[in-house]
Amino acid sequence: MSGPLDGQVALVTGGTRGAGRGMAVELGAAGATVYVTGRTTRESRSPIGRAETIEDTAQLVTEAGGLGIAVRCDHMVPDDVAGLVRRIEDEQGGRLDVLVDDTWGGDQWIEWKPLWEHDLDKGLRALRNGLETHLITLHTVLPLLVRRGRGLVVEITDGDYMFNDRYRGSMFFDVVKVAITRLGKMLKEELEPHGVTSLSLTPGFLRSEEMLEHFGVTEENWRDGIAKDKWFAIAESPRYIGRAVAALAADPDVSRWSGQSLSSGVLAKHYGFTDLDGSQPxxxxxxxxxxxxxxxxxxxxxYR
Incomplete structure (x- = not known):
């Protein structure tokens, strides 16, 4: 069966788990070839120490109808990213239609306390891991899109306009997420003349693997977690933001969103997709x- 993204090539960075996995799978379900990067493979784990792997995500992409290609890549290392680009050039003739920039991995270093009480080394590591990885990736990968004169760049952040004037409890976390949101807007100025659309996108209350474990539930019985935290009632699966990205990638008029800060919920209303349970959180x-x-x-x- 054909899909709206048949023949297209996507790159999802930080695609090992969570939103990254959900976006990779939904791009695959739409027919795309999806390069999935991360640091955890079936042979070695990243410092985060979780069991999900890039190979598992790539397998799910293929099972969904696309072609998943796992590439171990540390986006803090420019040579790793350059090697990734060479591989796309060799295997796809340099074609890249969609870049989903989703690296983060900084939760382990975030402390929810005032700046002067926050461990400085941990804070700076979160800043580097969460923001420098995006800049390194953009610097190295964007020439693929610019040369073709078309494409979509999606900067994955946390929070949309609702947080523009609200502090999120940790200086380092806030700086990273605000900066990434800003990247989607700034890139418009640099990429629009080359036919490339850029934007930032946030999930809502994400039911990632780690979040499900925290609430002691699975995706199948996730509503049981509401007893632990009433706000969990609005939670969404990683596939919801995945469907948002797939809808954007398939939209011939996607440039209408250029430079904007969007959410999975806003795009669901516009494009008509739903979460796995048929709702639109x-x-x-x-x-x-x-x-x-x-x-x-x-x-x-x-609100669903």
Missing amino acids: EVTRFFADAFFGDKKDADAAD
Whole structure:
């Protein structure tokens, strides 16, 4: 069966787990060839120490209908990224249609305390791991898109316009995520003249593998976690943001979003896709009303 992205080539960085895996799989389901990068393979784990691997993600991409290609790559190492680009040039003739820039891996170094109490080394490591990886990747990969005069760049961040004037509890975390959101806008100025669209995109309350473990649930019974935290009622699967990226990549008028800060919930309403359970979680609106606003008794079901 053919899909809207048949013949297209995508790169999902940080595709080992979570949103990265969800986006890679949905791009594959739409027919794309998807290069999946990360540091955890079936032979070795990254410092994060989790069991998910890039090979597992690539296998899921292929099972979904695309072609998954796992490439071990540390995006903090320019030579690694340069090697990745050479491989795409060799195997795809330099074709790259979609770059999903999703590296992070900084949760282990974030402390939710004032800047002067935060361990400086940990904070700087989070900054480098979360932001420098994006800059290194963009510097090295963007020439593939610019040379073709077309393509889509999606910078994956945390939070949309709702957080523009709100502090998120850790200086280092906030700096990284605000900067990545800003990248989507700044890149518009540099890429638009070359026919390339850039934007930033955020998931909502993401049911990543780690989050499911934290709540002691699985994707199948995730609603049981609401008893532990009522805000979990608005949670979304990683496939939801994956469907957002696939919809953007298949949109011939995707340039309409150039430079914007978007969310999976906003795009679901525009393109008509749903999460795995058939719902359309609107996390931004729910949190604006129920967490930051005065509708403390708001029912998450009204925002799905």
